[in-house]
Amino acid sequence: MEFGTRIFIAFLVSQVVCTGAQEEEEKAECVPGFQEKVYQVEYSGGFLKDVPLLQVVFDDCAGNEDAEFEVSNPDFLIDKNLNLVPRRDVIDSGDVMFVHGVNVHVDDMAQVTIMGAPSRSPQTLREILGLSDMMPHRSKRALLVPPMFVPENQRAPFPRLIGKSHVISSDMKEDHIFCLMGRGADQDPKGVFSINRLTGDVAVSRALDREAIAYYHLQVSTTDLSGRLVEGPVDLDVSVIDQNDNRPVFKEPRYSGEVLEGSPTGTTVMTMTAYDADDPNTDNAVLRYIIVRQLPDKPSPNMFYIDPERGDIVTVIAPHQLDRETLPTTQYELEIVAKDMAGSEVGLTGTATATITITDRNDHAPEFTHSLFQASVNEGSTGVVVNLTVDDRDDPATGAWRAIYSIINGDPNQNFEIQTNLDNNEGMLSVVKPLDYESSMFHTLLIKVENEDPLVPDVVYGPSSTATVYITVMDVNEGPVFFPDPLVVIRRENIPVGSFVAMLNASDPDYLQTQSIRFTVLRDPADWLIVNPFKGNVTTRAILDRESPHVHNNQYTALFMATDNGSPPASGTGMLIITLEDENDNAPYVFPSVARVCEDAKDMNVVVIGGRDKDIHPNTDPFKIELGKQPGLEKTWKISRINDTHSQIMLLHSLKKANYNLPLVLTDSGVPPISNNTELKVQVCTCKKNRMDCSRAGSIQTNHLLLLGLVLLSILCL
Numbered sequence: 001m002e003f004g005t006r007i008f009i010a011f012l013v014s015q016v017v018c019t020g021a022q023e024e025e026e027k028a029e030c031v032p033g034f035q036e037k038v039y040q041v042e043y044s045g046g047f048l049k050d051v052p053l054l055q056v057v058f059d060d061c062a063g064n065e066d067a068e069f070e071v072s073n074p075d076f077l078i079d080k081n082l083n084l085v086p087r088r089d090v091i092d093s094g095d096v097m098f099v100h101g102v103n104v105h106v107d108d109m110a111q112v113t114i115m116g117a118p119s120r121s122p123q124t125l126r127e128i129l130g131l132s133d134m135m136p137h138r139s140k141r142a143l144l145v146p147p148m149f150v151p152e153n154q155r156a157p158f159p160r161l162i163g164k165s166h167v168i169s170s171d172m173k174e175d176h177i178f179c180l181m182g183r184g185a186d187q188d189p190k191g192v193f194s195i196n197r198l199t200g201d202v203a204v205s206r207a208l209d210r211e212a213i214a215y216y217h218l219q220v221s222t223t224d225l226s227g228r229l230v231e232g233p234v235d236l237d238v239s240v241i242d243q244n245d246n247r248p249v250f251k252e253p254r255y256s257g258e259v260l261e262g263s264p265t266g267t268t269v270m271t272m273t274a275y276d277a278d279d280p281n282t283d284n285a286v287l288r289y290i291i292v293r294q295l296p297d298k299p300s301p302n303m304f305y306i307d308p309e310r311g312d313i314v315t316v317i318a319p320h321q322l323d324r325e326t327l328p329t330t331q332y333e334l335e336i337v338a339k340d341m342a343g344s345e346v347g348l349t350g351t352a353t354a355t356i357t358i359t360d361r362n363d364h365a366p367e368f369t370h371s372l373f374q375a376s377v378n379e380g381s382t383g384v385v386v387n388l389t390v391d392d393r394d395d396p397a398t399g400a401w402r403a404i405y406s407i408i409n410g411d412p413n414q415n416f417e418i419q420t421n422l423d424n425n426e427g428m429l430s431v432v433k434p435l436d437y438e439s440s441m442f443h444t445l446l447i448k449v450e451n452e453d454p455l456v457p458d459v460v461y462g463p464s465s466t467a468t469v470y471i472t473v474m475d476v477n478e479g480p481v482f483f484p485d486p487l488v489v490i491r492r493e494n495i496p497v498g499s500f501v502a503m504l505n506a507s508d509p510d511y512l513q514t515q516s517i518r519f520t521v522l523r524d525p526a527d528w529l530i531v532n533p534f535k536g537n538v539t540t541r542a543i544l545d546r547e548s549p550h551v552h553n554n555q556y557t558a559l560f561m562a563t564d565n566g567s568p569p570a571s572g573t574g575m576l577i578i579t580l581e582d583e584n585d586n587a588p589y590v591f592p593s594v595a596r597v598c599e600d601a602k603d604m605n606v607v608v609i610g611g612r613d614k615d616i617h618p619n620t621d622p623f624k625i626e627l628g629k630q631p632g633l634e635k636t637w638k639i640s641r642i643n644d645t646h647s648q649i650m651l652l653h654s655l656k657k658a659n660y661n662l663p664l665v666l667t668d669s670g671v672p673p674i675s676n677n678t679e680l681k682v683q684v685c686t687c688k689k690n691r692m693d694c695s696r697a698g699s700i701q702t703n704h705l706l707l708l709g710l711v712l713l714s715i716l717c718l
Helices: 002-027 704-717
Strands: 038-042 068-071 076-078 083-086 096-102 107-115 148-151 160-164 177-182 193-195 201-204 215-223 229-241 254-260 268-271 288-295 304-306 312-315 331-339 349-359 372-378 383-388 403-409 416-420 427-431 442-451 466-474 487-492 500-503 517-523 529-531 537-540 555-564 571-581 589-591 594-598 606-612 624-627 637-641 646-651 658-667 675-688 691-693
Touching: 068 076, 076 096, 148 160, 177 193, 177 229, 193 215, 268 349, 288 304, 304 331, 372 383, 383 466, 403 416, 416 442, 427 442, 487 500, 500 571, 517 529, 589 658, 589 675, 594 606, 594 646, 606 675, 624 637, 646 675
Parallel strands: 038 107, 148 229, 254 349, 372 466, 487 571, 594 675
Antiparallel strands: 068 096, 076 083, 096 107, 160 201, 177 215, 193 201, 215 229, 254 268, 268 312, 288 331, 304 312, 331 349, 383 427, 403 442, 416 427, 442 466, 500 537, 517 555, 529 537, 555 571, 589 606, 606 646, 624 658, 637 646, 658 675, 675 691
């Protein structure tokens, strides 16, 4: 009777599980077992043999292969089409029966209610559960192993009994023993659990740690003494019950956050998060946060609040009190405690520190320390003349403190510039264009200061954000200034010594003083010029030569100095540029000075020569090149004009190999023209097979055809 009761209880438990599974079937794609747990049939006086009453819906989610069905009433069966069919004509069916379906994938039961049927005579529990003698014995139904639960951190003594395995069978033999397998038994960690081989009692051998292993999956079976499997294996699940043995832990010991001064009440500053290794499904891991201390505690010990569940730290102080410039410090430290057990008195705690920095906003305009600044500067000088100082109560490390200066009045010619000294925030006022005492002895500037960051909407720049600067210009003896500089004149070369060249003009900027000026020559490369020290007129002391190496591009440059008689004296320099006009004062000359011809007039007997002149046009080409006046030259040589600068000389008959001096006359085109009587050295050489041998004439061998080609090419390029 005890065994039957246990089976009946197990059946009821399976029905509760089945009912819950039915409610969840929509949430999963397939739940193994009877898809409908309760069926109804109308009773009409009895049931005929082989006439189906209903069709059950069964799915093991694997094709229903090898599924077997048993009906608690032996007068009924489930056929291959899953129909409930009487084995014979049945009148006394009873008002309820159970259908049991089983295979390797599922073990499930369904209920069939017969509406209107008279109650059947009492049946045994074994018959109701389908355990008739005709049914084959099933190990899964004979070995019952309930789930077990073990609290962690148990103290000795060990082993401790945690549960019992049951064999539901009247023929359990004395030589059958229980076996325990799986992780924690015969697998690492080995020996945590053990089973009494005769009684099936399961025991734990040492204290467990849920945070290390929270769940053990074991299997129980029975064997005979030879080790042959008799029952099982059946799953045994051991769950470790959590104890509150872990304190909340913050990820970092110190946290940092920032909040802008003047922020509205309720502004989130930061979030503190702690973790608890205990079971998250219990209060052991439910945390609550509190602030236990604030340093400093001024102006209020409760400037901040932490949400006990989320850990969000928010401001509770009024915005006008959250003023970085009036608070005793810009950093506050909060000691945060996280307590488990949902914050109850028995909860464990963890602590961390939150540092909150009150950051600056631009709520203070910069103000000059003085409304008036004064400075003096020498005329003609540049650089910083005065440093302007300002006060700003904002954070020096931000753009709300850094100053930007600007000149808003008094500098029409942009003589001044103001920049910020990044080290001390002062405004450095500089002169960038030299000032002139004679033009203006005083300058009045209006300076404005602003911040890099814009001011908050309720703050404006006031009168203290502007200042006046008086600049006094000090008189300095300035050197004379030449005008124009440079002075450019045009003169013809070869003018007589003592000729007038130019008149220097220099004035003293210090016109409020009466000072005299003296002129001197500072640089005269060819030593051609002199200057009157008082009047400044420049004359020649030597002949001006356009062809001098000191003349470049027809221009000669000299430098003069003018010095006043101030105390101390001051001087200035001016440049004189003389553009020289050419005169025909250079005779032309012939090039090349040496020519070569073959001794046999039949070979190479033509020489090309040209004229050159140091003068410039029109005192140069076209050149006239003629033979000298010596009699008989025209019988041996002939000159023909090629162009304005070149002519060719032809040997008219053979000459003996030697060197000859050929007289020539070159005449330029100047007015008047200049002629030059000169000589051309002609080497008469031996020419064989296009080679010229001038060795006896003082020349090396060369290819005379190539020489002629190069000469003609040079003529064409001209």
